[in-house]
Amino acid sequence: MVVKVRIRGELLEYLLELSRDFYPNEFAGFLREKDGILEEVLIAPGGHFGPASAFFNTWLLPLDGEIKGTVHSHPDHVCQPSPQDLWFFSKFGGFHLIICYPYSPEDVRAYDSEGNPVEIEVVP
Ligand SMILES: [Zn+2]
Known part of the structure; x- marks a missing residue:
């Protein structure tokens, strides 16, 4: 079975826009799901944005059952998760x-909580 993450096209566009707006810094946020599709982004509260890393404070994660993932930008064109990213993914699921x-539509990668690449399906 191929694991896929489904995301609304409008949200993907918006995330690309945010990434460009934050450049050369990182942008980071949480993704909210509705009926199996990622629909909304919440920009990380208390996130630390800088050229080196976007630090998610796990104690500041919103207590919200619809939060199904995270998003952040990499201003350095490395699309792989950093060791810090992998650590965070494993904590969050x-x-x-x-x-x-x-930040073109081809520059978006999705990973599961173990850092395995996941296919992205854009839902119009
Ligand atoms: Zn990263």
Whole structure:
């Protein structure tokens, strides 16, 4: 079985926009799901944004059952999760999007909580 993450096209567009707006810094947020489709982003509260890393404070994770993943940008065009990212993914579960520079629709990668690549299905 192929694992897929489904995301609304409009949300994906918006995430690309946010990544460009935050450049050269990282942008980070949480993804909210409805009926199996990622529909909404909440920009991480208390996130630390800088050229080196977006630090998610796990104590600040919203207590929200519809949060099914995270998203953050990589301004350095490395689309692979960093060791810090993998550590965070494993704590959080769900799906994790990485959007790397130059932030075109082809620069979006999805990973599961173990850091395995996951296919992305864009839902119109
Ligand atoms: Zn990262």
